[in-house]
Amino acid sequence: MFSLDWIYYAISWILLAWHSAWDAIGVPVGAVIGTNWAWILAIIFLVVTVRVILFPVFVKQIKSQRAMQALQPKVKELQEKHKGDRETLQKEMMELYRKEKANPLMGCLPMFLQIPVFLGLFHTLRRLSPDNQGKTLYGWTVDQFNSASNATLFTAPISGKFGSTAEELSRLGASTGTVKVVAGILVIIMIATTYLTSRQMILKTGWAEDPQQRMVQRLMLYGIPLSLLISGAIFPIGVIIYWVTNNLFTLGQQQWVLRKFPPPPTAKSTSAAKSPAQPTKAGGLFGRKAAQPPAKAPAAAPKVAGPKPGAKPVNPKKGGSKPAKRQG
Helix, strand or coil: CCCCHHHHHHHHHHHHHHHHHHHHCCCCCCCECCECHHHHHHHHHHHHHHHHHHHHHHHHHHHHHHHHHHCHHHHHHHHHHCCCCHHHHHHHHHHHHHHHCCCHHHHHHHHHHHHHHHHHHHHHHHCCCHHHCCCCCCCCCHHHHHHHHCCEECCEECCCECCCCHHHHHHCCCCHHHHHHHHHHHHHHHHHHHHHHHHHHHHHHCCCCCHHHHHHHHHHHHHHHHHHHHHCCCCEHHHHHHHHHHHHHHHHHHHHHHHHCCCCCCHHHHHHHHCCCCCECCCEHHHCCCCCCCCCCCCCCCCCCCCCCCCCCCCCCCCCCCCCCCCC
16 A cells, blocks of 8 residues: 655654754744744745745746636637537547647646645644654654644634544643634635735636637636535644645735736737727717717709690699680
8 A cells, every 4th residue: 555654754854843943043942922932933934945846836826827728719719619529629629739838737736735734734733742752753852743733823723623632632621612713813814815816817807708728717706615514523733734834825926926927918808909099979989079960961853754745734833824815
C-alpha cells in the first residue's frame, strides 16, 4: 500500500524549522493573549514556504489561462461548426489545445499540488493531543510534541474543531464555547476568502466560452465555498489558519500577477473597438443632435396628355354651357 509518511515528515520538518526560527528570535513560546504565537506563525509561514515553491507553477497557470482566452474565438467557431456533434467537437478542441500548447487543466494544477500539504497538516494536527504526552511524531522530539499539543489560539487548541465533542474538548482542557466561537469565525473567513479568490480571477479574465471551462469556473466560485460549510466543522483550527492564510496569500499574488500579465482583450471588446460608434436615441453621437436626413423633393405633378388629333375639345369647366351659336 502506498505510504504518505514522506508527506507527513516533510510538513513536520517545515513546521519545526519555522517554530525553531521564531523561538530563536524571541517570539514567546508560552501563551500571550491566550495564543502560542510561535506555533501560529509556524503554520502561517508553512503557507509562505509552499507558495514560494509553487510560484513558478502559478505563473504557468496564468500564462495557460491567457492562452485559453486567446483561443476563445476559435473555440466558438468549432462549437458553431460542430453543433450537436459533441464527440467531434471534443476531438477538434483537444487538437486545437495540443496545437496551440494550451492546457485546460493547468488552471487547477496549483490547487491540486497543495492538496498533499493540506492532508499532511490535517493528519499531523489531528494527532496533537495531551493524551499522547511523551510520544513523538514524524521526527518531533517529546518536548516539541508536548508544546504543539498545548498550543492555542485565543485559548482554543489548534487541534480543536468546531465539531469536536464536549468529551474531546475536555481532554484538551478547552472550553466548548470558546472553541466553537473561534473555529466558527475562522470557518466564515475561510469560506469568504475562498469565494473572493475565485471571484477575483473570474472578474479579471471573464467567463470562459468553453462549457467545460465555464463548469470548472462555477465549481471554483460556488461549489468549493459551499462545501466548506460542512467540511469546515471537521477541520482542526490549525488547518483553518493554514487555509485562510493561503487564501489571503493567493489574493495578493493574483493581484500582482494580473497587473503584470493583464488579460488579453476579449473578442467582444475588440469587435466593439473596431465598429464605428452609433448615435444614441436620445441625442445622437456624444450627446449632439443627430443629423437630419435631407428632405425629399416634392413629387412632380403628373403630366396631362393633350387631346388626340381630330378629337373634340373638352370644356374644362364643370357643367359648362354649350358653345353659343354663331350668328350670321
